[in-house]
Amino acid sequence: MTVTKMSWRPQYRSSKFRNVYGKVANREHCFDGIPITKNVHDNHFCAVNARFLAIVTESAGGGSFLVIPLEQTGRIEPNYPKVCGHQGNVLDIKWNPFIDNIIASCSEDTSVRIWEIPEGGLKRNMTEALLELHGHSRRVGLVEWHPTTNNILFSAGYDYKVLIWNLDVGEPVKMIDCHSDVILCMSFNTDGSLLTTTCKDKKLRVIEPRSGRVLQEANCKNHRVNRVVFLGNMKRLLTTGVSRWNTRQIALWDQEDLSMPLIEEEIDGLSGLLFPFYDADTHMLYLAGKGDGNIRYYEISTEKPYLSYLMEFRSPAPQKGLGVMPKHGLDVSACEVFRFYKLVTLKGLIEPISMIVPRRSDSYQEDIYPMTPGTEPALTPDEWLGGINRDPVLMSLKEGYKKSPKMVFKAPIKEKKSVVVNGIDLLENVPPRTENEKTRSNE
Helix, strand or coil, X not given: CCCEECCCCCCCCCCCCCCCEEEECCHHHCEECCCECXXXXXXXXXXXXXXXXXXXXXXXXCEEEEEEECCCCEECCCCCCCEEEECCCEEEEEECCCCCCEEEEEECCCEEEEEECCCCCCCCCECCCCEEEECCCCCEEEEEECCCECCEEEEEECCCCEEEEECCCCEEEEEECCCCCCEEEEEECCCCCCEEEEECCCEEEEEECCCCEEXXXXXXXXXXXXXXXXXXXXXXXXXXXXXXXXXXXXEEEECCECCCCCEEEEEECCCCCEEXXXXXXCCEEEEEECCCCCEEXXXXXXXXXXXXXXXXXXXXXXXXXXXXXXXXXXXXXXXXXEEEEEEEHHHCEEEEXXXXXXXXXXXXXXXXXXXXXXXXXXXXXXXXXXXXXXXXXXXXXXXXXXXXXXXXXXXXXXXXCCCEECCEECCCCCCCCCHHHHHHHHC
């Protein structure tokens, strides 16, 4: 297969996103003095929504993260209150897409926890979670909220299992048990009827999450997959990974046939992981290298050549991870189509980067802001678990961000008891820790 260098492909296409540029926030609009975690786990360690920024921090004994109201920019005090209930390092955090003061975290202590952040942010350390979810027998590396259903959360552990939690009852209700090694990444299609995963066993999978059935599987020997993202409703997946020659590359796949990638493109010879971000509204793909300061962006189409290189945002400061603002939190009056929150570890700095479409007119730009998934769920947990799929409830960004009627999270009352999923008690029969994990935890 011939691998083409993308940046040199001539641009014959006219695109409204051809001149998108990245604009870094002024220093006073950054968040400074934050002891960003030194953990080497390949996650973003950062989650953002229209109200809060959450960052996993370096902490002695147990794991903790900061939650800062977005308007509270500038220097953060060293004794700023933290969310600190976990007994081990926090490995991932994600905001609930429908309730903006609810955040999920997972940790090396094998638990997943759900936290409720008070209205104006934390006034003191928070140690009590709304819900403590136990079901994994090893550390938990990833959490993802279902994109259209309220209170359905997915977690992936080092026990190679994905658990689906119904937070209405506070229990795991399904277990996906098809991976033979650590799961590196999870991504949903638009209505959440399909889940794709990358795994350390070098396989890319498309899974029907409720049955746990693997619909498609690719053995990626030549393109070692790291990250995967569903490209909205295009029936396509994009993976980032490493070629046989240890160069960074991306591959585009047809979700219904993973026998061969549609295209593979070499990016460069650097070694950091490539994080992909996809914006279904503009069909733009952003690629950000961990440990370098660049963000490349492309436009994706269903026709060949599928991927068109647009431009590159450059910065000398290396990024450890990036948070992404949901669409309804963007500044539509500035023609902002995407916003990153970049973690600059050495400076203890979180730097917002806005991707902007240059326009002369001040009026609302209908063509770059189509109706977009909003803050209202399309389904209840019972409906989704019962087999119903529904597209996201869309909202217009025209009026700026209109707050939808407030949803509130009600924690179920739980007694301590066994946790049985697929007929297996997850809290019994904890297998011995693997050598691999023992050595890893000693590093």
